[in-house]
Amino acid sequence: MKTKHLKQFFKATTLAVLISSSMHSFAQPTDEVVAIVDNSVILKSDLEQGMAEAAHELQAQKKEVPPQQYLQFQVLDQLILRQAQLEQVKKYGIKPDEKSLNEAVLKVASQSGSKSLEAFQQKLDAIAPGTYENLRSRIAEDLAINRLRQQQVMSRIKISDQDVDNFLKSPQGQAALGNQAHVIHMRISGDNPQEVQNVAKEVRSQLAQSNDLNALKKLSTATVKVEGADMGFRPLSDIPAELAARITPLQDGQTTDLISVRDGVHVLKLLERKQNEQKALVPQYQTRHILIQPSEVVSPENAKQIIDSIYKRLKAGEDFATLAATYSNDTGSARDGGSLGWVTPGMMVPEFDKKMQEIPVGEISEPFQTQFGWHILQVTDKREKDMTHEYQERMARQILGERQFNTEIDSWLREVRANAYVEIKDPSLDKKNLQK
Numbered sequence: 001m002k003t004k005h006l007k008q009f010f011k012a013t014t015l016a017v018l019i020s021s022s023m024h025s026f027a028q029p030t031d032e033v034v035a036i037v038d039n040s041v042i043l044k045s046d047l048e049q050g051m052a053e054a055a056h057e058l059q060a061q062k063k064e065v066p067p068q069q070y071l072q073f074q075v076l077d078q079l080i081l082r083q084a085q086l087e088q089v090k091k092y093g094i095k096p097d098e099k100s101l102n103e104a105v106l107k108v109a110s111q112s113g114s115k116s117l118e119a120f121q122q123k124l125d126a127i128a129p130g131t132y133e134n135l136r137s138r139i140a141e142d143l144a145i146n147r148l149r150q151q152q153v154m155s156r157i158k159i160s161d162q163d164v165d166n167f168l169k170s171p172q173g174q175a176a177l178g179n180q181a182h183v184i185h186m187r188i189s190g191d192n193p194q195e196v197q198n199v200a201k202e203v204r205s206q207l208a209q210s211n212d213l214n215a216l217k218k219l220s221t222a223t224v225k226v227e228g229a230d231m232g233f234r235p236l237s238d239i240p241a242e243l244a245a246r247i248t249p250l251q252d253g254q255t256t257d258l259i260s261v262r263d264g265v266h267v268l269k270l271l272e273r274k275q276n277e278q279k280a281l282v283p284q285y286q287t288r289h290i291l292i293q294p295s296e297v298v299s300p301e302n303a304k305q306i307i308d309s310i311y312k313r314l315k316a317g318e319d320f321a322t323l324a325a326t327y328s329n330d331t332g333s334a335r336d337g338g339s340l341g342w343v344t345p346g347m348m349v350p351e352f353d354k355k356m357q358e359i360p361v362g363e364i365s366e367p368f369q370t371q372f373g374w375h376i377l378q379v380t381d382k383r384e385k386d387m388t389h390e391y392q393e394r395m396a397r398q399i400l401g402e403r404q405f406n407t408e409i410d411s412w413l414r415e416v417r418a419n420a421y422v423e424i425k426d427p428s429l430d431k432k433n434l435q436k
Helices: 003-009 021-027 044-060 068-092 098-111 117-127 131-154 161-169 171-176 193-207 213-217 241-247 300-315 320-327 350-358 388-419 431-435
Strands: 033-037 040-043 180-190 224-235 259-261 264-274 281-292 339-343 368-370 373-386 422-424
Touching: 033 044, 033 068, 040 044, 040 068, 044 068, 068 131, 068 388, 068 422, 098 117, 098 131, 117 131, 131 388, 161 171, 161 388, 171 241, 171 388, 180 193, 180 241, 193 213, 193 224, 193 264, 213 224, 241 259, 241 264, 281 300, 281 320, 281 350, 300 320, 300 373, 350 368, 350 373
Parallel strands: none
Antiparallel strands: 033 040, 033 422, 180 224, 180 264, 259 264, 281 339, 281 373, 368 373
């Protein structure tokens, strides 16, 4: 089952379910174990709650709720898979940080009309004591599972430069780039396959020499119909995949080979290709800096005094490169007079980025502090760099990565399930018993 389907059954945000009549499942006076997964158990109340959530989700999507027994099997399978993942979470010691957890819970709270965690807690616990903690624990589990998946699955994803290049040349890649193609499309159909082929060959021959649709349509016979249209500029994603794939390698003015499909024989001609003219122009700053870091021998106060002293010397006209080489604790740049080369926004820590973009070219900044220590910064030049190709490659890697992730996560989930010790205690819930 795809993860998106899994999420439909196990959403931490299924608030309506948690505060519905199914709330009684949290407080069963007696309970029983229906399954064991590694070192954990699944209780009957867990199964009932899961079934309530599943039914609620299906009803919300206006989908038919399956028969009780089938729903039990499906939900139990998902509970087992979820518990197997939680066992992995415990194994690797994965826990969401408090900030991320609070943000996730607050998102759920805002969806329910609560503006704060405190108000949300009061609202839920007024319905049934402990509801807020149950929801918070559920969200924490979901965050931990997502982090586990990222760690385990991302390491399996390998995308080569050739993969990126092939994707960018594909119809999907061309569409993602916003490129369009101006195409003439001809379709030749009839009951006699051989006659259709003969006419199609003639259509292709003439199409290679002319764009006259009316003349091409006149190649129709008593048994073969020739149809055609100038499709204008359009993304390749708007063209059927089997046809778009044939257009992609064409040069302007070229025609495809004959394409035989169920509704006849197709031939296409690429008139012109239009590239997305939008450029990704990114500002870059040629920078140099001097860094003074506090250390065991240099107190924070002394570091501030040193940087202030260097700043006064720079303002008095002393050479930046010389002072950087002499005093900067950034040994890598100090060897080159403090030079950091061309820097793109986002490469440095926020305080550095902000100062870099604020100061005029040629001026020296006042000392400022980051997590690394005290800096003096100078921007020596500024430019705009065309990063279109780099952004296109990054986009391609992201799309390909998402595709691989969806494939790999299914494989990984199957492995997690196969490697888990599972014992179903209730025979009526074991699908294997149905075959007996």
